Amino acid sequence: MNLTRKNIIGRSGKEIFLDFDEDIIRKFGFVALNGKRSSFKFYLPNLKKHFQVNVFSPEKYYFGILLNDITGITEQEIKLNELLNFQLIIRKINSLINSCKNDKEFYKKVCNEIIRINGIIFAWIGLKSKDYKVKPVSFSGILSDYLKSIEVRWDNSELGFGPTGKAIKENRNIIINNISIDKDFYPWKEKATSFGVKSIASFPIHYEEEIIGALTIHSDKENFFNEDIVNVLIEISNDIGIGIRKFLDKEKIMDKTEELENTIDNMLSSFSKIIALKEPYTGNHSLRVSKLALLIGKEMKISDERLQALKYASFLHDLGKIFIPSEILNKYGRLTSYEFNLVKEHVIKSYEIIKDIKFPYPTHEIILQHHERIDGSGYPSGLKGNEILLEAKILAVSDVVDAMTSNRPYRPPIEIDKVIEELVSNKGILYDEEVVDITLKVLDKFIKN
16 A cells, blocks of 8 residues: 555545445544544454554544554453443543532533543533523533534423433433433434434433432444443542532532621621711721721732731721720820720720631731731830731721821821821831832722722
8 A cells, every 4th residue: 555645635435445345434523523523443354463443633624544453352351441441530530520620510520531531432411401492501422513503401392202301300310322222212303313423322310318419421332231331321420429429519618608708707707887976086097007908018019818907907806895985986186095005905906806707817817916016116015026916916906097187176187298208107117028119009999999
């Protein structure tokens, strides 16, 4: 066989591959056009050898062939190799349950693994809906146009008696090894045949005690679904159910977590309103402090857990002010030393109110330290530098910025230039240097919001 470029161009496949029958040449063309791998066995009389042929397509309109001489290999050995391949695919699907980030990724990768089985040209996962339709959530293979062009149901209409609908309704595996003679498949037969489908099987998918969908498999071979293939696909459909349970349970947990977080946010907002009633001039001070603190924290790339603690501390840092007389909090003139010492006690009072609440991070310590200063001139403990939690340093700057830019009984809001001057002149003295630099970076965004 002289397969030079000159001898190939312009000639038909049959002229080039004299020892291949037309069905095999069609398979080569099918792979080149659709990108789906194909594998089959054939015998070359002139060589007196049996070959396993694996055909693949590196890009559209091209195909490559790998020939494996299986002369002398028994059918039992071939079957053993197939079973080993099945086990590898099942192990891979088992690993996807833990490695995939979400259900969509899981469904897609499962379908991708299934079509690696020789003889399967299409696999899709469908979940039932309340309107009795079976809605595809993922698929893989060459029949995406076919799937988009048909309707599958699980009711008692004509469209509910296909393999997928029956698998869901009747909670059993449905095997059709020849679609041309199956009367229930009549509504889809013509279209499926035009796509090269010859046999179909569908397997119910369970979530807890409920059937929620089905795995449906298409083959281009009649009588494809033998006992070995069916057992493999049953195991895969069970694994899909396990995966769905994992992702649905995770989703429920996330919903509960979000619900809890919303409850906590509402509670924190209520505390802020209580403080505002005591000190009307501060208004939404805690809310604004929280927004700036979170902008700074995110820019500094602190963890989500620490950001959450910073948020809680920002909302609750002034809670102790409810114990301070309103006439002191809202005094128009300068506070006496006695009055100022009373105001300073709000830090300890805030700490004492929340110290027994089990926050995921030392929120109570952040609150206790938010009036400490880098040089040790703060209160209540006179902590210095690294003795102060980073979150407390962030809260300290956020608190000062909002206090200066807000109305007070004794003065109007201070201009932003003066605020910046305060931060810069006391950087490394009262306030942490990095926190000040980041604050100046996000300040414009905070003011606009």
